Amino acid sequence: MTEPRLAIVFCAHHKPWLMMSSLLTLVSQDRPDADLFIVYNTGDGTLPRESYREFERLSSQTEGNVQLSPFDPRVREVCQIIGRRVVELEYENDQALDSGTWYKFIRDGRWREYDYTLFVGEGTLFAHPRLLSALVAFAERDGAHFVASGHEKRRLPRNLMERLITRRATVTELDRFHDRMVAEAFGIFRRDPAFGAVYDRWGSDFAVATEHHVPQVGMDGPLARKARARLQRRFGSPSSDLDVSLAARILRQVPAVVDRWTSQMAIAAGHQPRLGSADGAPAFVAGSFAATPTGAAGSATTACGVGFHRVDEPEWFGCATNHLMSRTFLERFSAKLDEFHMYDVLDLPFAGTPLEVIWGLLPAWIGVDKWFTNGFHRVRKNFATYQREDDPAVMAGYINRYHRGRLAVAWDNDLLKLRAWRQDLGALNRILPPAYF
16 A cells, blocks of 8 residues: 655744754654655845835834844755755745745645645654654544644634734834734635635634643653743743853753753663653643643544644634645645635735634635644743743753654754764764764
8 A cells, every 4th residue: 555645844944953953853753755845935034025115114113023034044054864855945035934935835736746745844843753654644544634733722812813913002003004914814815705704703702822732751740840940930041041141051051961861871771762642632731830631622532652632613723833734635725725816915014923823714714624733842932931942952952852762962052963863763874964963
């Protein structure tokens, strides 16, 4: 029986350690046969577009779109994977952000050759060594057409989304423009009455909620999480607090150093890594040190030790915009985008804001179930403290915990370094570029 064909599309843009973290956890997967598309999102998003004129005028006296960042050319170097089928593409960075990259890839039609296409943003960890096998096995077994990352799974009341920026105490003209662009984006999708019906189902009778679904294996217990959070609160992290003493810089890296040596010793001792995930595995809820039962799940199951759960409410979405989509889903979605000229949304300033939320509405609109998985972790903010922690040291620490006994990863300035790995993973020093060693 022929294995379903899988494509993985990466959006590479900002800093080398982000793509390095994703690719390190990719090459250690048990399924090496996926085709890789590396999309370089070049530029800093400041484009001479007619549709950006009002944004440019309003942002001339303020900070503009803070989500835009410049392209780092070193990203190309760390993406030169040897011995894998890799296609390098280049799109122009704009205010549609990662979501815009996915829409452009869909518009180009390269997904048609594959049974499944997985869209992954830089800095996303494949947090379970059998995630790729699990995604495809689960999709085939349960007929799933859309699977989102459950890390930073969130829902917002519709009335909040309709005044997302202008609900602040101090409102600028640019803020009002931002909310207007959000409304225009939803208006483009509501050209299809079927999408409008899903939009109307989106309620406002609930509070903002965020859940972090990640593998429990390799994660600390509540006491250790509190200790890590206490260190972070006291000394900050390299991505949130730069001006601290030498002693503080050393102390806040202690957990990551312990993670690395623990994994390296497990590799040396030949310890098999602990794998597995129970049905309905608990989630970390924002601001909490303890895991809690999965919320808003219609059903829960596992495949290859990775957890999946279905959500019926249309408004739940994955903030990191990491999604597995079947060819059937993409065929229907692409046809809708063409029929109603919805690619117009890509020209809107601040398009990334509404597009992130719109992903959650797509399954109900297209007519498929919406599933979430706990197999990804886009390291961004600490679950409990909500301080930024997407820096090389913390990223290495998470990799060493999720892949304990498989990978031992260190860091050097803004690069990650692979110090050891299980022999059965193959010659990673011949697959990865020299920057990893």
